[in-house]
Amino acid sequence: MTCSVESNKEKIIKSKMRVQNHGEVFTPMRIVNRMLNLPKIREACQNVTSTFLEPTAGEGVFLVEILNRKLKMVANHYGDDLTRYENYSLLALSTLYGVELLEDNAQKCVMNMFKVYYDAYRQQATEHCAKMKNKVLDSAKVIIANNIALGNFLTKLTTNGNPITFSEWQPINLRKDTKIIKIQRTEYTIDDILDGTVKQSNASTHLDKVVQITLFNLFDDDKVSETAKKRMRYVPVRITDVYKEEMEEIDGQNNN
Numbered sequence: 032m033t034c035s036v037e038s039n040k041e042k043i044i045k046s047k048m049r050v051q052n053h054g055e056v057f058t059p060m061r062i063v064n065r066m067l068n069l070p071k072i073r074e075a076c077q078n079v080t081s082t083f084l085e086p087t088a089g090e091g092v093f094l095v096e097i098l099n100r101k102l103k104m105v106a107n108h109y110g111d112d113l114t115r116y117e118n119y120s121l122l123a124l125s126t127l128y129g130v131e132l133l134e135d136n137a138q139k140c141v142m143n144m145f146k147v148y149y150d151a152y153r154q155q156a157t158e159h160c161a162k163m164k165n166k167v168l169d170s171a172k173v174i175i176a177n178n179i180a181l182g183n184f185l186t187k188l189t190t191n192g193n194p195i196t197f198s199e200w201q202p203i204n205l206r207k208d209t210k211i212i213k214i215q216r217t218e219y220t221i222d223d224i225l226d227g228t229v230k231q232s233n234a235s236t237h238l239d240k241v242v243q244i245t246l247f248n249l250f251d252d253d254k255v256s257e258t259a260k261k262r263m264r265y266v267p268v269r270i271t272d273v274y275k276e277e278m279e280e281i282d283g284q285n286n287n
């Protein structure tokens with residue numbers, strides 16, 4: 032079917048069938064900005080640690096704009112030193128979550144978020160006459176891939192029928208003068224989050240060490256291999272090292 036155009040190239044529907052089947056109508060940028068400019072939301076968008084979850088993320092128009100705003104704030108407050116920018120920009124990125132039902136939209140959302148992160152980082156690196164670091168870009172990819180879930184927010188299940196899980200990237204040494212941020216990663220299901228449960232979920236039995244960095248972890252729902260169902264947890268690491276996804280076995284603990 033034909034596509035409706037909001038302004039210049041802004042496409043708000045892809046097809047009549049997708050609107051009927053999935054309620055897919057994208058929000059025009061001017062509406063996004065009006066909503067994000069509302070009191071309290073505007074301030075939250077400029078707070079590095081305030082968390083956002085978009086339950087029907089689409090191509091990420093809200094998440095991308097929030098990321099833009101957070102990264103501008105990070106550049107202003109922490110841009111005097113590239114290491115500080117790298118650490119705080121990853122922390123800002125780690126606070127943005129989304130769920131999307133349709134694979135092509137989820138994929139576009141992930142790519143859109145990475146592009147915004149990449150472009151802003153490149154600009155900072157250029158201003159500091161430095162090169163971008165692979166470990167920072169790889170960590171950004173891991174964070175985005177884990178924070179954008181392909182699934183149904185109503186059933187709280189992925190397309191493969193497993194519970195949707197999100198990682199909390201909790202800074203553990205954050206003070207005013209912190210330059211190198213360390214984080215503790217913990218996985219929760221949406222039910223854990225909605226119930227306010229703070230225990231580690233079964234999702235943290237993942238063992239596979241990720242060797243190849245992919246932007247599309249969200250489509251690889253088979254991380255838990257049959258041979259690897261040990262009780263595992265993520266090791267606290269520098270935020271620029273989260274790409275390693277290092278885990279350790281939980282020894283002698285009762286995890287029930």
Ligand SMILES: C[S@@+](CC[C@H](N)C(=O)[O-])C[C@H]1O[C@@H](n2cnc3c(N)ncnc32)[C@H](O)[C@@H]1O
Nearest residue numbers: 053055056057058087088089131132183184185
């Ligand atoms: C109205 S569009 C909005 C997209 C985006 N938030 C925006 O403002 O442009 C709704 C989106 O939600 C997705 N969706 C519909 N039902 C969903 C569900 N139960 N869980 C997750 N996503 C869903 C659709 O695929 C579509 O991309």
